[in-house]
Amino acid sequence: MTHQPQKPQDVARPPAGADRLRPAGPTPLEALTRVSQMIAGNLDLPALLRSAIRAGADAMNAEACSILLQDAAGNALRFHIVDGPQTGGLTEATVPIDDHSIAGWVAKHQRPALVPDAYQDNRFTPAYDARTGFHTRSVICVPLVAKGRPLGVIQVLNRLDGRSFDEADLDLAQAVASLIAVAIHNAEEHEARMRAERLATVGETVAGMAHFIKNILNGLRAGSYIIDQHLGGESESRVVHGWEIVKRNMQRLSTVVLDMLSYSRDRKPLCQPCHIGALCEDVVGLLQHQAAEKGVTLVTSCDVEQASVDETAVSRCLINLVGNAIDASGAGGMVYVEAHSDADPGRFVLRVRDTGCGIPPEDLDRIFDVFFSTKGSKGTGLGLAVTLKTVREHGGDVQVDSTPGQGTEFRLVLPREGSAAPAD
Ligand SMILES: Nc1ncnc2c1ncn2[C@@H]1O[C@H](COP(=O)(O)OP(=O)(O)OP(=O)(O)O)[C@@H](O)[C@H]1O
Numbered sequence: 514m515t516h517q518p519q520k521p522q523d524v525a526r527p528p529a530g531a532d533r534l535r536p537a538g539p540t541p542l543e544a545l546t547r548v549s550q551m552i553a554g555n556l557d558l559p560a561l562l563r564s565a566i567r568a569g570a571d572a573m574n575a576e577a578c579s580i581l582l583q584d585a586a587g588n589a590l591r592f593h594i595v596d597g598p599q600t601g602g603l604t605e606a607t608v609p610i611d612d613h614s615i616a617g618w619v620a621k622h623q624r625p626a627l628v629p630d631a632y633q634d635n636r637f638t639p640a641y642d643a644r645t646g647f648h649t650r651s652v653i654c655v656p657l658v659a660k661g662r663p664l665g666v667i668q669v670l671n672r673l674d675g676r677s678f679d680e681a682d683l684d685l686a687q688a689v690a691s692l693i694a695v696a697i698h699n700a701e702e703h704e705a706r707m708r709a710e711r712l713a714t715v716g717e718t719v720a721g722m723a724h725f726i727k728n729i730l731n732g733l734r735a736g737s738y739i740i741d742q743h744l745g746g747e748s749e750s751r752v753v754h755g756w757e758i759v760k761r762n763m764q765r766l767s768t769v770v771l772d773m774l775s776y777s778r779d780r781k782p783l784c785q786p787c788h789i790g791a792l793c794e795d796v797v798g799l800l801q802h803q804a805a806e807k808g809v810t811l812v813t814s815c816d817v818e819q820a821s822v823d824e825t826a827v828s829r830c831l832i833n834l835v836g837n838a839i840d841a842s843g844a845g846g847m848v849y850v851e852a853h854s855d856a857d858p859g860r861f862v863l864r865v866r867d868t869g870c871g872i873p874p875e876d877l878d879r880i881f882d883v884f885f886s887t888k889g890s891k892g893t894g895l896g897l898a899v900t901l902k903t904v905r906e907h908g909g910d911v912q913v914d915s916t917p918g919q920g921t922e923f924r925l926v927l928p929r930e931g932s933a934a935p936a937d
């Protein structure tokens with residue numbers, strides 16, 4: 514599409530966008546106050562930049578505005594935010610940082626430009642007008658700089674009243690640009706901090722897991738050694754003993770890997786109708802041997818017939834809770850696994866109650882933290898973190914009451930109809 518330069522006498526004509534004249538915009542002071550408030554608020558960066566540049570443009574009675582940010586190499590600008598009547602295709606366009614466009618010149622020289630008539634200015638390139646069908650008349654373009662580092666430019670086009678921009682508009686644009694630069698800089702710093710924290714967490718996690726897995730591998734090695742020593746020999750019972758150690762450590766390995774996977778990914782539960790009594794019985798059956806070894810009795814009771822839950826995920830929660838209850842109990846201890854109705858008819862409660870050691874009040878706030886464990890090398894501290902996450906993904910919640918020396922009760926309050934909560 515070719516572009517016809519505007520004839521000088523056209524300049525005084527009402528501009529193309531004048532039919533969408535806005536009601537009187539904010540005063541410069543109001544605009545700056547609004548932009549500062551936006552920066553202090555918690556809008557996400559693109560929304561903040563869009564609102565901030567629009568507030569500034571409204572105070573200048575401008576038809577269009579844009580924010581162009583420098584690429585990593587510092588060779589070109591990219592349209593980041595474009596606001597105006599005809600913006601088609603601009604977000605894919607790049608503007609070289611050189612003297613062949615107003616924005617490029619401003620970014621290159623780090624100086625503002627106040628251009629009363631774009632087509633009379635030899636830095637202006639009509640290519641972008643040709644691309645969008647927009648007609649540029651008057652331009653303000655100012656650099657965006659944060660702590661001496663160039664970020665890009667902001668550009669404001671055409672006063673809606675047909676006049677050209679003036680020095681007062683330029684001052685306002687520069688003030689808005691400083692605030693926008695602060696917002697971009699803050700967002701970058703926040704992002705860098707989050708990345709550093711994530712890396713630190715990953716480091717801690719890997720170190721913690723490596724230690725835990727090393728212990729399991731030691732167990733596997735010990736079991737294999739016993740089997741090796743006695744394979745084909747007289748003592749079959751030693752081989753069986755070695756094999757038990759190997760199986761127990763494989764089970765621990767599989768538990769820790771499954772817990773890590775559950776914890777690391779957001780997932781929507783696959784809810785299906787499930788017989789809750791059978792689910793409780795299965796979990797108790799699985800842990801019966803472990804309880805018997807410690808002299809702990811497991812008791813189940815259930816008055817909930819069916820509910821729609823992710824059976825595998827909820828079973829894992831119950832396994833974690835019952836496992837913890839057994840760990841906390843001594844010989845003669847009791848662990849009750851119960852399913853019953855809630856006061857809210859849309860919900861039911863899975864309750865695991867023990868007569869074990871209880872949880873000290875100072876630990877209660879931390880037991881759901883990932884890697885919080887008082888079991889030394891025997892615990893990863895993932896069980897309750899995974900349980901809470903799973904229950905929340907179902908749209909439910911976890912409650913706990915504990916009295917040191919008397920016992921602990923965990924309650925999983927779950928929707929009967931498995932309303933999968935959006936992953937956050
Ligand atoms: N029923 C309970 N009685 C007493 N303390 C408990 C009970 N359940 C949990 N805890 C405390 O909460 C901590 C965290 O439990 P969690 O299940 O998350 O980790 P863990 O059992 O230590 O390790 P694992 O990841 O192997 O489950 C436990 O180490 C323990 O101190």
Ligand SMILES: [Mg+2]
Pocket residue numbers: 833836837892896897
């Ligand atoms: Mg546990």
